Amino acid sequence: MIWTLVRVSWTNLRRDRVVQTLVFAVPIVFFSIFVTIFANQENGTARIAVAVVDEGRSDFSQRLVQALQHEDALRVRATTKSDGGVPLDRAGAEALVRNGDVPVAVILPPGLDAGGLFSGRTSATPHVQLLADVSDQIAPKMVYGLLQKTLMTAAPDVLAESGIAQFDKYAGGLTPSQRSAVTEWIAELRRTAGQPSGTGGAALKDFGLPIDTVDVMRQKGGGNLVSFYAAGIGVMFLLFSVSGASGSLLDEVDSGTLDRVLSTRIGMTGLLAGKWVYVTLLGMLQLTVMFVWGMIVFKLDLLQHLPGFAVMTLFTCMAAAGFGLVLATIARSRAQLAAMSNIIVLTMSALGGSMFPRFLMSETMQKLGLATFNAWALDGYLKVFWRNASIIALWPQVAVLASLTIVFLATARLLARRWETA
Amino acid sequence: MALDGASFALREGELLALLGPNGAGKTTLIRAISGRVALDAGEISLFGRSIAAGGSTGQTSPDLGIVPQDIAVYPLLSPRENLEAFGRMQGLRGRDLADRVAWALSLASLEDRAKEIVKGFSGGMKRRLNIACGVLHRPRIVLLDEPTVGVDPQSRERIYDMLEALTHDGVSLLLTTHHLEEAEARCARTVIIDHGRVIAEGTLPELVDRTVGRHRVVIVRTGAPVTPVPSGLEALPEEPRTLRARVTDVARELPGLIATVAATGTSIEDVEVKAPSLQSVFIHLTGRELRE
Numbered sequence: 001m002i003w004t005l006v007r008v009s010w011t012n013l014r015r016d017r018v019v020q021t022l023v024f025a026v027p028i029v030f031f032s033i034f035v036t037i038f039a040n041q042e043n044g045t046a047r048i049a050v051a052v053v054d055e056g057r058s059d060f061s062q063r064l065v066q067a068l069q070h071e072d073a074l075r076v077r078a079t080t081k082s083d084g085g086v087p088l089d090r091a092g093a094e095a096l097v098r099n100g101d102v103p104v105a106v107i108l109p110p111g112l113d114a115g116g117l118f119s120g121r122t123s124a125t126p127h128v129q130l131l132a133d134v135s136d137q138i139a140p141k142m143v144y145g146l147l148q149k150t151l152m153t154a155a156p157d158v159l160a161e162s163g164i165a166q167f168d169k170y171a172g173g174l175t176p177s178q179r180s181a182v183t184e185w186i187a188e189l190r191r192t193a194g195q196p197s198g199t200g201g202a203a204l205k206d207f208g209l210p211i212d213t214v215d216v217m218r219q220k221g222g223g224n225l226v227s228f229y230a231a232g233i234g235v236m237f238l239l240f241s242v243s244g245a246s247g248s249l250l251d252e253v254d255s256g257t258l259d260r261v262l263s264t265r266i267g268m269t270g271l272l273a274g275k276w277v278y279v280t281l282l283g284m285l286q287l288t289v290m291f292v293w294g295m296i297v298f299k300l301d302l303l304q305h306l307p308g309f310a311v312m313t314l315f316t317c318m319a320a321a322g323f324g325l326v327l328a329t330i331a332r333s334r335a336q337l338a339a340m341s342n343i344i345v346l347t348m349s350a351l352g353g354s355m356f357p358r359f360l361m362s363e364t365m366q367k368l369g370l371a372t373f374n375a376w377a378l379d380g381y382l383k384v385f386w387r388n389a390s391i392i393a394l395w396p397q398v399a400v401l402a403s404l405t406i407v408f409l410a411t412a413r414l415l416a417r418r419w420e421t422a
Numbered sequence: 423m424a425l426d427g428a429s430f431a432l433r434e435g436e437l438l439a440l441l442g443p444n445g446a447g448k449t450t451l452i453r454a455i456s457g458r459v460a461l462d463a464g465e466i467s468l469f470g471r472s473i474a475a476g477g478s479t480g481q482t483s484p485d486l487g488i489v490p491q492d493i494a495v496y497p498l499l500s501p502r503e504n505l506e507a508f509g510r511m512q513g514l515r516g517r518d519l520a521d522r523v524a525w526a527l528s529l530a531s532l533e534d535r536a537k538e539i540v541k542g543f544s545g546g547m548k549r550r551l552n553i554a555c556g557v558l559h560r561p562r563i564v565l566l567d568e569p570t571v572g573v574d575p576q577s578r579e580r581i582y583d584m585l586e587a588l589t590h591d592g593v594s595l596l597l598t599t600h601h602l603e604e605a606e607a608r609c610a611r612t613v614i615i616d617h618g619r620v621i622a623e624g625t626l627p628e629l630v631d632r633t634v635g636r637h638r639v640v641i642v643r644t645g646a647p648v649t650p651v652p653s654g655l656e657a658l659p660e661e662p663r664t665l666r667a668r669v670t671d672v673a674r675e676l677p678g679l680i681a682t683v684a685a686t687g688t689s690i691e692d693v694e695v696k697a698p699s700l701q702s703v704f705i706h707l708t709g710r711e712l713r714e
Contacts, residue, residue, distance in 0.1 A: 255497075256490040256492030257492075257495065259490050260495075263487075263488040264508065264511035265512055421457075421458055421460045
């Protein structure tokens, strides 16, 4: 009897392609996607783009810039244009960070020399500054560490010369007690050598050039990280919602209501337009509720960014609603729609940055992500909430989302012809 | 080919039954009339407007009302909200819309349930609303695809009352059904379709004349099997106490038949005279073979 049930179930499985796909193909697809995105990073991790401003143009600072340019982990930009132009100044570098072109900029101040590495910090010691977009939580810390390393290794001859000069100036030759002190100091250096970089060990804390990290995004009223999560999660669930809402079209096919509606003056174009408007409004309401919740509970600064939020929400929801209609017109049943939308929305969310920040993906994956709807929507929201961008600055995202809306609606209209005549 | 020479006419204010076995082409024909099937050949003419071969407008004539076999209403809306929605889709507005909704609620006998959610309605109430939504915009022709399927006899009667009210107003109704006794009792004329072709069309007497003929079947039930069976009668093999005879003139032939049976000495318990039915015409024309 049990074997009979097993045979019946197996026969059902053999004849149900949707279940076969869900059971066998979907896990493989997801496995492949996630491995590609998250695990296969050893050869593909992006070099960190960093802007460098040499304000002093001293021999030491120029050699420091050269050393940074030779650093494998960095892609240094020291000029106003990526392929040339005049040397960057502080304002230009800050603009690059604000626009999201680079996550961090290094400002080498005037008066920077190797002597500062050994003379101990005073109020006159020039401070190197890192202008950082801390939405990328990795890049500023990486640059900080690499900068410390470069400072110590960029000009070994200069460092040796400077060290001897310091010795001549302050010691006048090694006495036994000085030798003992130096030995003790070296021992201390050895002892603290393994401690985390950045702040340095206790014995090193007054050595090396002081580096201050400046969060340029928050400095001028930029957003907090809540906007990342609100946009990422919001857009992902928006896609789920619109595909579900658009599925009412399939319910109407099943119930015969579609036949009745098509027999009225509204026609298929009118029906799709009505669905699209409704789903767009539903999506806008959903995102608004989400961001208002973020404002009330997590102090998301929604009111200051209201115009940008309105523009991005409108265009995002218009495109999402069109996308939902495409899915609904492709699917033959509710079950098929649910399976299909789960796969597509999760894949798009993974690639587009809803689940995992795109800046942590390889460059190839970042470019691939731009093929998804999510990436453009998220970029727009981040411009609004993180970079305080003006509405004009949203034009690339708005243009892409508007174009996608047109393509989605045209595709849905084409696919819906199967319901008009048989 | 779903349709092949399905030609017939529907008159003003007429309730015309479209009958046929499963797969005969009834639903395809209704979809073709409503502009939802691309015609390979032939023509459908509605109020002087032609749906030509090789295409379909995908649009239904505003003079046409559609009542699908499924309950094609929004289940989470009330009858009033459904009627208002479909009325607006048909272009009704303002006072006219309000009047038509009130009329449709009255037609469907749903005035007192107008604000309740349709989902909880009985099958009969949903069917009546289904019809009301299809006739709201004053169509001149209404296509009804099995409007009484799955409802109790009382609801069927109410639905046919609705249809009769519509025909009195001059609306022409084309109705498909598998309830032949309903078609026989309620429809003025009948069209029988099979394999995509119209194989018979007319009133019941016309169809009877053209098929099984106007004879009556006399059934005589006796108290015991009659042996031998008198001339002019036959015994049913499965019921030896039941005798059957065909007569063309009941008044003249029936007394003789009864006398013949009585002469055998067997008691007569019941006598039944059966007129030819639409069922017999239908079976005669389409056969007893299953169409599945």
